[in-house]
Amino acid sequence: MKTFSEFGLEPKVLRAITEMGFEESTPIQEKAIPVAMEGRDLIGQAQTGTGKTAAFGIPLINKIDIKEERIVALIMCPTRELAIQVAEEIEKLGRFKGIRSLPIYGGQDIVKQIRALRKKPQIIIGTPGRLLDHINRKTIKLDDVQTVILDEADEMLDMGFMEDIQSILKLVPDERQTMLFSATMPINIQKLAQQFLTNPEHVSVIPKQVSAPLIDQSYIELHERQKFEALCRLIDMEAPDLAIIFGRTKRRVDELSEALQKRGYTAEGLHGDLSQNQRDNVMRKFRDGSIDVLVATDVAARGLDVSGVTHVINFDLPQDPESYVHRIGRTGRAGKEGAAYTFVTPREIDHLHFIEKITRHKISRKPMPSLAEAIEGKQKMTAERVLEAMQSDDHNQFKGLAISLLEQHDSVHLLAAAFKLLTGEKKDIEIELTPEDPIRAKKRRPDIRSNGRRPSGSYGTAGGARRNDRPYGGDRGGYRGGDRNRRDGGGYRDGGRDRDRGRSDRDNRGGYSRSSNRSNEETLV
Numbered sequence: 001m002k003t004f005s006e007f008g009l010e011p012k013v014l015r016a017i018t019e020m021g022f023e024e025s026t027p028i029q030e031k032a033i034p035v036a037m038e039g040r041d042l043i044g045q046a047q048t049g050t051g052k053t054a055a056f057g058i059p060l061i062n063k064i065d066i067k068e069e070r071i072v073a074l075i076m077c078p079t080r081e082l083a084i085q086v087a088e089e090i091e092k093l094g095r096f097k098g099i100r101s102l103p104i105y106g107g108q109d110i111v112k113q114i115r116a117l118r119k120k121p122q123i124i125i126g127t128p129g130r131l132l133d134h135i136n137r138k139t140i141k142l143d144d145v146q147t148v149i150l151d152e153a154d155e156m157l158d159m160g161f162m163e164d165i166q167s168i169l170k171l172v173p174d175e176r177q178t179m180l181f182s183a184t185m186p187i188n189i190q191k192l193a194q195q196f197l198t199n200p201e202h203v204s205v206i207p208k209q210v211s212a213p214l215i216d217q218s219y220i221e222l223h224e225r226q227k228f229e230a231l232c233r234l235i236d237m238e239a240p241d242l243a244i245i246f247g248r249t250k251r252r253v254d255e256l257s258e259a260l261q262k263r264g265y266t267a268e269g270l271h272g273d274l275s276q277n278q279r280d281n282v283m284r285k286f287r288d289g290s291i292d293v294l295v296a297t298d299v300a301a302r303g304l305d306v307s308g309v310t311h312v313i314n315f316d317l318p319q320d321p322e323s324y325v326h327r328i329g330r331t332g333r334a335g336k337e338g339a340a341y342t343f344v345t346p347r348e349i350d351h352l353h354f355i356e357k358i359t360r361h362k363i364s365r366k367p368m369p370s371l372a373e374a375i376e377g378k379q380k381m382t383a384e385r386v387l388e389a390m391q392s393d394d395h396n397q398f399k400g401l402a403i404s405l406l407e408q409h410d411s412v413h414l415l416a417a418a419f420k421l422l423t424g425e426k427k428d429i430e431i432e433l434t435p436e437d438p439i440r441a442k443k444r445r446p447d448i449r450s451n452g453r454r455p456s457g458s459y460g461t462a463g464g465a466r467r468n469d470r471p472y473g474g475d476r477g478g479y480r481g482g483d484r485n486r487r488d489g490g491g492y493r494d495g496g497r498d499r500d501r502g503r504s505d506r507d508n509r510g511g512y513s514r515s516s517n518r519s520n521e522e523t524l525v
């Protein structure tokens with residue numbers, strides 16, 4: 001892997017990269033940065049968690065003239081949380097150069113945004129709905145934009161976003177550099193890219209499977225009514241540091257997070273019907289570890305980078321292979337390992353096989369965790385917590401109590417009772433969730449995933465992409481990040497009260513309707 005000093009970047013940009021703890025470039029960065037620095041349009045595809053943000057962020061920051069007082073670059077993201085996160089990374093990369101960037105997304109006070117826009121940011125990172133709002137109010141002008149980036153391009157160009165993106169890009173001069181990035185590039189992105197890109201270079205780092213290599217993928221076959229018990233057992237057995245649980249609908253997420261709380265887990269839900277304030281709070285708590293379990297709709301499937309996520313659990317099977325790849329990609333990031341579990345009801349098995357086929361990765365079957373395994377996991381966890389607490393000195397105040405209790409009671413009984421309390425055991429609380437309908441297998445012509453040249457079922461690298469000659473699997477060399485504290489939750493702004501108007505409502509809900517699920521839209525994200 002190349003070190004960043006080999007790209008010919010400005011010293012101030014290099015310094016920012018070093019400060020972020022990046023030592024070597026990742027494969028997509030190594031390939032995309034030089035192409036982007038030539039000013040060419042590009043389509044960049046690489047597995048989840050492999051540094052695509054910096055792959056476009058670094059050349060962008062390097063390129064911008066610091067004296068510029070106009071908006072010269074536009075980054076579009078499908079969700080608010082992602083816009084916030086990308087803005088943070090851009091901010092860090094541009095810190096020493098003094099680049100001014102601004103996130104613009106729905107749910108935040110528009111007046112506040114207008115005030116911030118007066119400071120003449122050079123880069124806007126936004127969600128399409130709110131961007132259009134500003135364009136219509138003439139508070140954002142795109143006449144001087146020279147670089148456009150669509151993060152999660154396939155999602156952005158999905159039917160739900162297409163119209164907005166078209167309206168926005170019409171206002172950007174044709175003489176510009178346009179870059180698309182995503183871990184998944186369905187073949188139809190080609191047609192769409194033709195509209196927006198000029199002679200793009202395809203930069204792809206997808207060895208043979210599109211999902212990230214360090215994720216251990218398994219599924220558990222069970223009935224709908226067994227899911228909640230299985231989930232609790234799985235969490236107990238696996239004792240994740242941080243886990244994201246994906247549910248199909250907002251109602252599902254609400255019910256599930258409430259049920260988990262009742263059973264004593266620190267869980268909260270994230271979906272597009274919450275206020276921006278609530279969404280920000282949930283994300284902040286998850287990033288700083290004050291909740292261990294995030295229950296979310298697909299609003300959290302794309303791009304979110306929270307370090308310490310060891311587990312992703314698909315409580316409901318995702319609608320399509322792309323969603324599967326992105327959901328599980330919330331773990332196993334930046335060279336770390338992760339585990340992904342998917343619950344599948346008997347009627348959904350075909351759909352699971354379809355996902356396996358398209359992603360070209362076998363998902364291994366695991367039995368439903370037994371009660372014994374769950375109890376063992378929980379006990380181990382509790383013992384670890386107690387032993388950890390013993391290492392620190394701040395339990396001295398309890399020593400007197402311990403001595404006096406031990407004089408009166410049997411030590412084994414005493415400790416066992418304390419353990420019981422500590423495990424927060426609340427198994428007797430009855431939980432009932434509203435059942436969800438099973439996902440039906442959708443037969444998709446296999447070749448729409450491929451670039452037309454590869455065998456059916458192959459996951460398309462972007463168009464005529466040059467396949468990476470070197471498998472990426474297991475190569476952790478590219479990641480020797482220092483001790484970057486990603487869980488500081490910094491930069492999460494308080495949401496405003498205003499709601500997006502009409503057309504940006506999708507953005508306000510933070511969700512995105514997929515063309516394939518239109519009829520089912522209410523229940524999605």
Ligand SMILES: Nc1ncnc2c1ncn2[C@@H]1O[C@H](COP(=O)(O)OP(=O)(O)OP(=O)(O)O)[C@@H](O)[C@H]1O
Pocket residue numbers: 021022023024025026029046047048049050051052053054182183302303304305329330333334478479480481486
């Ligand atoms: N060169 C590098 N060295 C070490 N860590 C890096 C490097 N580049 C990026 N990272 C870190 O890797 C993590 C994942 O990066 P990023 O979010 O950009 O992934 P991504 O490819 O966009 O994933 P997704 O497809 O899920 O959006 C981030 O925490 C980022 O800071």
Ligand SMILES: [Mg+2]
Pocket residue numbers: 052053151303
């Ligand atoms: Mg990303």
